[in-house]
Amino acid sequence: MKKLFLLLFLSTVGFAQNANRKYISHQLIENILEVKTSDGMYFLQFYNDKIIETTFVPKGEKFNPNSHAVVLKPDNNGFEFKQSTDYLEIKTTELEIQIVKAPFKISYYKKGELLLSEKLGYFKRKHEPLERVKGNIIYDSTEVIQFNINATEKLYGGGARVLGMDRRGNRLALYNRADYGYETRSELMNFTIPIVISSQKYMVHFDNAPIGYLDLDSKKENMLEYETISGRKTYQVIVGNTWEDLIYNYTELTGRQPLPPRWALGNFSSRFGYHSEAEARRTIQKFQDENIPVDAIILDLYWFGKELQGTMGNLEVYRDSFPTFEKMVDDFSKMGIKTIPITEPFILTTSKKWQEAVEKKILATDSIGNPFTYDFYFGNTGIIDIFKPIGKNWFWDIYKELANKGVSGVWGDLGEPEVLPAAANTFDGTADEVHNIYGHNWAKLVFEGYQNDFPTQRPFILMRSGYSGSQRYGMIPWSGDVNRTWGGLSGQVEISLQMGMQGLAYMHSDLGGFAGANLDDELYVRWLQYGVFNPIFRPHAQSDVASEPVFRSESAKSLAKQAIEMRYKLLHYNYNLAYQNSKSGIPLMRPLFFEEPENEALLTKSDGYLWGNDFLIYPILEAGQKTKEVYFPKGSTWIDFYYGTTYEGGTTHQIQTERSHIPTFIRKGSIVPLVGRIKNTEAFTKDKMEYHYYFDEKISDEKEFSFYFDDGKTPLNDNNGNFYFMHFEVEKEGKWLEIEIEKEIAENFTGTKEETVTLIVKNISKKPRKIKFKNTKGNMQYNEKLKYCTFTFVVSEKDVEIKIKL
Missing domain, CATH: 2.60.40.1180 (Golgi alpha-mannosidase II)
Structure with missing residues (x-):
C-alpha cells in the first residue's frame, strides 16, 4: 500500500516541474527545514498549523529575514517530519508540504487536498513590461516564482482593482498608482497587494516589497506567477476551513485593524476643497441649520496655501485664509465635530519648508547624496524619506503640532507615491524597492507617533495607498479618484469586498464620485444610500459640483438626509462590526x-x-x-x-x-441595536438605543448575540477594563419564547452598572398570552397594527430573563 501511495503521489505531482533543479541534501535545524538544491537553498517553517512560510535563497545571495508585512512569531513545534529515499514531508493537522527529490517538486496540501505546487519554482527571465507600467517598471530581467494551480478555482486578491470578482486570467502590475477618473475597469490602482486568494480557501502571500507583477493564469495554462525586480523570494501559504477562518489566519499573520474612534463611523463634510475658514464655518453651519448629522470636516490643501500649485509642502496654517485656525477647530470640537487636514509627502522647492528640509537632510536623494528633485503636477519637488529616522521624526513633528492645535485625524494623500522616479534613493533602498510600502510606512509613523505622544487617543488615518498588513496601523483606505458616473459607482462593491478579504476592511469610496463635473442627483443619492452600508460614510468630490448634501437640490438633500439619519441609526450595530473586525479580521462588508x-x-x-x-x-x-x-x-x-x-x-x-x-433586508432571528435621532456621535448614549429582535418562529437552536460598549475614544486594550458587553440568548421552548440578557462588566469599568433597556420583539402575530420577568421589573406594550411587543426593563449585574408565551 505504501508503494502504491508513493506511485500515485509521484504521478499526481510529477508534471510541469523544473527538470534542471536537483535535490542535494536537507537538514532540520530548530524546526526549520533546510533543503539544498543545485541552484540554492529552501527554508520552510510553520507559523502555526495553518500557515507555512517558504523562502528560496538563490546561489550567491544571503537570506533576508526582514518582512514589512508579517508580525506573527513562528510557533512551529507542532509538526511532523517524515523522510524516505524519494521524498520529504512536513505536516500539521491542517497543512501538508511534500517535497519529491527527483524530479524535484514542492507541493502544498490541505487535509489531503492538493492546493498548489511549484512548477518551475524560481528562475530569472527577460522582463516583458505591461503597457500600463512601461514607463515605471524598467528592467531587463525579473525574478519569478511559478506555480501549478487547479483548473477550476477562482482567484481573488492583488489589491484594489475593477476586474470582476474572479481575477483569474489577468497579469497584474504591482506598482501602486492612481487611476484618475476610472469607471467600469481599472487594472492598476492605489493598492497593489501581493496576495492571491483561492476559492479553495487558501491564500498565497508573497512577502516582498519591491515592484513587480502577479500573473493569475493569464496564459490559460493553470499557472500562477509572482514576478519581482529584486528582494525576498519568500511566500506564505495560508489555509482556512471557512472564509472567516482564512481571513482570521491572514490577519493573525499580518496584524489586525485597531478599533477606530466611534466618530469615524459618522458623516463627513468634505470636498476639494474649503478655501477659507469662513467657507468651512459656513458649511458646518449649513449642516446645523438643516439638522443633518455631521461628525467631521476634512480640509483639503487650501489650509496651507491659497494656490493649488506651488504651495505643497508648506505644512503650516495659511493665516490669510484661516486666520483663527485653532479657534475654528475648538469651536467645531465643542459642536462635536472633528477637524482633519490633508497632508502630502512632497516638499516643493517653492514651499516654505524647502530650505529646512534640505538642511535637515530629510529628503530622498540622488546617486551622490543631494536631494532628488523632479517635476509633477503640483510643481518641482522632493519627497520626504520616511524610512530615514530623521525624516520620519521631522514629519511626525508636523503631525504632533497639528494634534496640539486640536485636529483629530490625519489625511495622507498621494502616498502611492503619486510620482517617485526610479533614480531616487531612500534610507531603506531604491525608489522601486520601497515604492509599494511608502504609504504603509507613512501610516506606521503616524500610528506609532500617536501611540507615543497621544496614547489615550485612537488615531484616524485616512490614506490612499498601502501594502500587506497596513490595517494594523489603523489605515482607513479609499478607492481613489473614481469618476462621478454610474460606471464609477458600479465597481465600488467589488473593490471593498476584495480589500476586506485582504485585511483592509475599511475600504470605501468618495461617496457621490470624485472626478468630473457631473450633476446627477439620482446618482448622488443612490451612492449615498449605498454608503449607509459602507465602513466609512464620506461624500467627497471636486468642488465644481457640491459633494455636501446641504448644497444639493431640495429633493436630493431630503433623500440624502434620510440616508445619513439611517447611517446614525445603525451607529452601534456598525461599531460592533468594527469591534469584531479588530478581534478577528472579519470584514464589515x-x-x-x-x-x-x-x-x-x-x-x-x-x-x-x-x-x-x-x-x-x-x-x-x-x-x-x-x-x-x-x-x-x-x-x-x-x-x-x-x-x-x-x-x-x-x-x-x-x-x-x-x-x-x-x-435592504435583515436576517430573521437577528437582534439589531438601533439608535434614536442624534446630531452626531458625541450625542450617542445607550439610553437612546433600542434592541430590535426579528423573531423567527422556526427557531430551533439557542441563538446568542453580544454587543460591545466603551467610551468610543480610548485605544482598545482589554486590560484597561473600561468596557462591557450586553449578551442576549434566545431560544424557544414549546410555546414559550425565552430571552436571557446578561450585562458582562469588566473589572475596572467606571460607568453606570444599571441601565434601562428597551427590547422590541417584531413579528409577533398576536398579543402574548403571558409575560414573565426574572431578576427585574418591566412592562410590555403590544402594537396590534405592526405586530410587535415593546419591553422596557432594568439590567444590572444579574442575568435578566423574559419569558413570552406565544
Whole structure:
C-alpha cells in the first residue's frame, strides 16, 4: 500500500516541474527545514498549523529575514517530519508540504487536498513590461516564482482593482498608482497587494516589497506567477476551513485593524476643497441649520496655501485664509465635530519648508547624496524619506503640532507615491524597492507617533495607498479618484469586498464620485444610500459640483438626509462590526459566498453583499432602475427592513425599487441595536438605543448575540477594563419564547452598572398570552397594527430573563 501511495503521489505531482533543479541534501535545524538544491537553498517553517512560510535563497545571495508585512512569531513545534529515499514531508493537522527529490517538486496540501505546487519554482527571465507600467517598471530581467494551480478555482486578491470578482486570467502590475477618473475597469490602482486568494480557501502571500507583477493564469495554462525586480523570494501559504477562518489566519499573520474612534463611523463634510475658514464655518453651519448629522470636516490643501500649485509642502496654517485656525477647530470640537487636514509627502522647492528640509537632510536623494528633485503636477519637488529616522521624526513633528492645535485625524494623500522616479534613493533602498510600502510606512509613523505622544487617543488615518498588513496601523483606505458616473459607482462593491478579504476592511469610496463635473442627483443619492452600508460614510468630490448634501437640490438633500439619519441609526450595530473586525479580521462588508461557500454562482457575484452578519444589501447601480433582482442566500429567511415582507433563502425575486432607500433586508432571528435621532456621535448614549429582535418562529437552536460598549475614544486594550458587553440568548421552548440578557462588566469599568433597556420583539402575530420577568421589573406594550411587543426593563449585574408565551 505504501508503494502504491508513493506511485500515485509521484504521478499526481510529477508534471510541469523544473527538470534542471536537483535535490542535494536537507537538514532540520530548530524546526526549520533546510533543503539544498543545485541552484540554492529552501527554508520552510510553520507559523502555526495553518500557515507555512517558504523562502528560496538563490546561489550567491544571503537570506533576508526582514518582512514589512508579517508580525506573527513562528510557533512551529507542532509538526511532523517524515523522510524516505524519494521524498520529504512536513505536516500539521491542517497543512501538508511534500517535497519529491527527483524530479524535484514542492507541493502544498490541505487535509489531503492538493492546493498548489511549484512548477518551475524560481528562475530569472527577460522582463516583458505591461503597457500600463512601461514607463515605471524598467528592467531587463525579473525574478519569478511559478506555480501549478487547479483548473477550476477562482482567484481573488492583488489589491484594489475593477476586474470582476474572479481575477483569474489577468497579469497584474504591482506598482501602486492612481487611476484618475476610472469607471467600469481599472487594472492598476492605489493598492497593489501581493496576495492571491483561492476559492479553495487558501491564500498565497508573497512577502516582498519591491515592484513587480502577479500573473493569475493569464496564459490559460493553470499557472500562477509572482514576478519581482529584486528582494525576498519568500511566500506564505495560508489555509482556512471557512472564509472567516482564512481571513482570521491572514490577519493573525499580518496584524489586525485597531478599533477606530466611534466618530469615524459618522458623516463627513468634505470636498476639494474649503478655501477659507469662513467657507468651512459656513458649511458646518449649513449642516446645523438643516439638522443633518455631521461628525467631521476634512480640509483639503487650501489650509496651507491659497494656490493649488506651488504651495505643497508648506505644512503650516495659511493665516490669510484661516486666520483663527485653532479657534475654528475648538469651536467645531465643542459642536462635536472633528477637524482633519490633508497632508502630502512632497516638499516643493517653492514651499516654505524647502530650505529646512534640505538642511535637515530629510529628503530622498540622488546617486551622490543631494536631494532628488523632479517635476509633477503640483510643481518641482522632493519627497520626504520616511524610512530615514530623521525624516520620519521631522514629519511626525508636523503631525504632533497639528494634534496640539486640536485636529483629530490625519489625511495622507498621494502616498502611492503619486510620482517617485526610479533614480531616487531612500534610507531603506531604491525608489522601486520601497515604492509599494511608502504609504504603509507613512501610516506606521503616524500610528506609532500617536501611540507615543497621544496614547489615550485612537488615531484616524485616512490614506490612499498601502501594502500587506497596513490595517494594523489603523489605515482607513479609499478607492481613489473614481469618476462621478454610474460606471464609477458600479465597481465600488467589488473593490471593498476584495480589500476586506485582504485585511483592509475599511475600504470605501468618495461617496457621490470624485472626478468630473457631473450633476446627477439620482446618482448622488443612490451612492449615498449605498454608503449607509459602507465602513466609512464620506461624500467627497471636486468642488465644481457640491459633494455636501446641504448644497444639493431640495429633493436630493431630503433623500440624502434620510440616508445619513439611517447611517446614525445603525451607529452601534456598525461599531460592533468594527469591534469584531479588530478581534478577528472579519470584514464589515462580506461577499455572499461567505454565506453559501459551495454555491459556484456566488463566487463571482458582487452586485449584493452582507453588511455584517445580519443585513443583506443590494445597491442600485443603474440609472432609472425600477426593479432589482435579489438573490436571498440559503439557510435563513430574510425580511424587508422597511416593509416587513419575508423571503425564503435560496430564492430569487424582482424587488421594486424605492427612491428613499436601496433594497435592504435583515436576517430573521437577528437582534439589531438601533439608535434614536442624534446630531452626531458625541450625542450617542445607550439610553437612546433600542434592541430590535426579528423573531423567527422556526427557531430551533439557542441563538446568542453580544454587543460591545466603551467610551468610543480610548485605544482598545482589554486590560484597561473600561468596557462591557450586553449578551442576549434566545431560544424557544414549546410555546414559550425565552430571552436571557446578561450585562458582562469588566473589572475596572467606571460607568453606570444599571441601565434601562428597551427590547422590541417584531413579528409577533398576536398579543402574548403571558409575560414573565426574572431578576427585574418591566412592562410590555403590544402594537396590534405592526405586530410587535415593546419591553422596557432594568439590567444590572444579574442575568435578566423574559419569558413570552406565544
